[in-house]
Amino acid sequence: MCNTVLVSELIDHTLRGGWTPSGAGAAPLPTHALRWLSGRLGLDGASTPAAPASLLEVPDGALPVEARAELVELLGEHQVQTGATARLGRTGGLSYSDLLRRRDGVGLAVPDAVLLPADPEQVQRVLEVCVRHDVAVVPFGGGTSVVGGVTALRGAKRAVVALDLARLDRLVSVDPVSRIAVLQAGVRAPEAESLLAAHGFTLGHFPQSFERATIGGFAATRSAGQASAGYGRFADMVEGVRVATPVGEWRLGAAPASAAGPDLRQLAIGGEGALGVITEVAVRVRPKPTEMRYEALVLDGWQAAADAVRALAQQRVLADVTRLSDVDETAVQLELSGGVKSRALRTLLLGSRIDEPCLLVLGWEAASAAELKQRRAATMRALHGFRSLRLGPRGGEAWHAARFAGPRQRDALLDVGVCVETLETATCWSRLSELRSAVRAALVRELDRDGQPPIVMCHLSHAYETGASLYFTVLAARGADPVDQWRRAKEAATGAITERVPGHELGRGTLTHHHAVGTDHLPWLEAEIGGIGTSVLAAVKQAVDPTGILNPGKLVGP
Numbered sequence: 001m002c003n004t005v006l007v008s009e010l011i012d013h014t015l016r017g018g019w020t021p022s023g024a025g026a027a028p029l030p031t032h033a034l035r036w037l038s039g040r041l042g043l044d045g046a047s048t049p050a051a052p053a054s055l056l057e058v059p060d061g062a063l064p065v066e067a068r069a070e071l072v073e074l075l076g077e078h079q080v081q082t083g084a085t086a087r088l089g090r091t092g093g094l095s096y097s098d099l100l101r102r103r104d105g106v107g108l109a110v111p112d113a114v115l116l117p118a119d120p121e122q123v124q125r126v127l128e129v130c131v132r133h134d135v136a137v138v139p140f141g142g143g144t145s146v147v148g149g150v151t152a153l154r155g156a157k158r159a160v161v162a163l164d165l166a167r168l169d170r171l172v173s174v175d176p177v178s179r180i181a182v183l184q185a186g187v188r189a190p191e192a193e194s195l196l197a198a199h200g201f202t203l204g205h206f207p208q209s210f211e212r213a214t215i216g217g218f219a220a221t222r223s224a225g226q227a228s229a230g231y232g233r234f235a236d237m238v239e240g241v242r243v244a245t246p247v248g249e250w251r252l253g254a255a256p257a258s259a260a261g262p263d264l265r266q267l268a269i270g271g272e273g274a275l276g277v278i279t280e281v282a283v284r285v286r287p288k289p290t291e292m293r294y295e296a297l298v299l300d301g302w303q304a305a306a307d308a309v310r311a312l313a314q315q316r317v318l319a320d321v322t323r324l325s326d327v328d329e330t331a332v333q334l335e336l337s338g339g340v341k342s343r344a345l346r347t348l349l350l351g352s353r354i355d356e357p358c359l360l361v362l363g364w365e366a367a368s369a370a371e372l373k374q375r376r377a378a379t380m381r382a383l384h385g386f387r388s389l390r391l392g393p394r395g396g397e398a399w400h401a402a403r404f405a406g407p408r409q410r411d412a413l414l415d416v417g418v419c420v421e422t423l424e425t426a427t428c429w430s431r432l433s434e435l436r437s438a439v440r441a442a443l444v445r446e447l448d449r450d451g452q453p454p455i456v457m458c459h460l461s462h463a464y465e466t467g468a469s470l471y472f473t474v475l476a477a478r479g480a481d482p483v484d485q486w487r488r489a490k491e492a493a494t495g496a497i498t499e500r501v502p503g504h505e506l507g508r509g510t511l512t513h514h515h516a517v518g519t520d521h522l523p524w525l526e527a528e529i530g531g532i533g534t535s536v537l538a539a540v541k542q543a544v545d546p547t548g549i550l551n552p553g554k555l556v557g558p
């Protein structure tokens with residue numbers, strides 16, 4: 001577990017160079033990794049750091065004077081920030097394109113002001129002021145959206161503000177009998193874990209963005225953490241929500257299960273700030289585990305390895321963390337890690353009968369050694385029929401120790417001219433491998449540069465009885481117009497996901513398993529949910545936000 005106090009001190013929305021300010025906690029690329037990547041991707045050796053802040057052009061804020069005066073009266077002078085630094089800090093999320101724009105200062109959508117309400121009542125009143133003055137509101141949690149969810153679009157409004165929920169940082173209550181905790185929306189994941197740990201509980205939600213993302217953001221995007229097989233997706237953990245809307249406050253979640261019509265909580269969970277501002281979330285919590293074991297295996301070939309994970313899911317013996325890398329991801333992990341351990345593993349693999357190594361990381365968390373032993377044995381029994389090489393705890397523990405390191409490595413890759421981005425989807429087991437091949441082929445085709453192919457890696461990290469998610473990581477040499485280069489690649493991949501081929505009337509997979517819709521997936525949403533689906537969303541929007549101030553251009557089309 002990371003050190004929550006230190007991590008919180010690193011949170012700084014004004015940073016443009018990456019995950020941590022001034023390189024703190026950065027993960028520089030080892031020389032051997034840079035050499036290998038340069039050769040493999042044909043990098044030209046250019047250094048591409050973020051441009052100095054002084055070169056950024058920040059337009060004057062357009063918040064109407066009367067609106068500002070009312071907001072200052074409501075929140076206080078310091079909580080209505082109109083300075084360039086505060087506004088720049090809430091300019092977009094953390095997708096590759098967002099990072100490029102923030103690094104180069106080109107194409108920035110800067111909010112006119114940043115508002116910092118202190119509690120749910122103030123959030124409600126802020127919305128009322130913004131309705132009166134025709135100001136768009138972008139709810140802002142950790143700002144880690146990778147789909148344009150926090151881009152400060154104003155639509156047809158006079159101005160746009162970022163509604164930063166950082167001051168809603170309290171644990172409101174804990175009901176140890178029911179195992180329900182109520183957390184305010186702005187609590188960051190590390191703080192949530194530390195507040196709950198004081199009561200002997202955990203949420204068990206560990207996405208890779210753990211260090212920065214918030215409870216409200218998790219709910220608003222239907223997030224999925226690395227231990228989703230054991231603890232569930234975030235949506236599974238939500239018992240109730242308190243939501244501020246322009247037409248009044250909405251509270252949902254009277255009981256753990258209900259037949260009182262459709263589950264309307266789901267309009268807030270996944271509402272992406274377009275259907276209300278979540279101010280509090282009641283979450284199911286579990287006793288903090290006392291025992292943990294992480295280990296790694298190598299399976300032979302993608303199809304057999306995916307079949308093995310399917311067996312675990314369908315026999316209901318998944319480890320809490322079950323993460324399968326394809327051959328390409330396994331190979332790149334070996335290349336980039338280098339060193340003695342990597343050499344030892346290669347030697348081991350040479351001596352084994354494994355032709356196409358696919359790394360499987362398994363992690364169990366339990367309340368007693370006996371429970372852990374029994375669950376681990378059940379998982380391992382289900383893997384018996386599959387050819388594998390057991391690597392033991394070391395490989396698993398190494399993954400666990402570095403599980404939040406990805407964003408820092410991304411900063412280092414950006415600095416040396418790499419196009420580095422991820423995308424994700426999900427489908428049922430019978431289509432999984434076809435979907436993987438189709439997306440992979442589309443990305444390779446689009447990003448191949450004069451015969452220099454990109455690196456396209458894939459892993460499966462969320463498995464269900466009926467199917468699983470696929471998560472792709474792409475590395476390529478950055479093109480002359482990098483934003484356009486990725487836009488075309490993303491379009492090609494999304495085309496492969498949504499393509500209707502015989503037998504796949506709804507497309508090969510979903511647009512997104514856990515990153516949400518934002519601006520980036522909006523053009524394809526109707527293909528997935530149909531015209532009726534988009535009309536239903538528009539009708540809900542009209543009911544809760546009739547003047548359309550909430551997060552224009554996200555989830556619900558203009």
Ligand SMILES: Cc1cc2nc3c(=O)[nH]c(=O)nc-3n(C[C@H](O)[C@H](O)[C@H](O)COP(=O)(O)OP(=O)(O)OC[C@H]3O[C@@H](n4cnc5c(N)ncnc54)[C@H](O)[C@@H]3O)c2cc1C
Nearest residue numbers: 141142143144145149207208209214216217223224273278
């Ligand atoms: C490096 C990296 C790794 C990631 N790994 C994962 C992962 O493993 N799993 C995963 O699920 N996601 C992952 N993400 C995506 C992202 O972290 C999640 O979408 C996360 O849930 C967003 O939380 P946030 O607090 O940062 O929300 P933000 O980015 O601030 O907002 C996301 C969306 O929710 C809305 N929103 C935020 N707070 C509220 C609120 N209180 N009420 C209403 N709407 C609100 C925003 O308007 C926006 O539309 C990753 C992102 C990065 C950059």
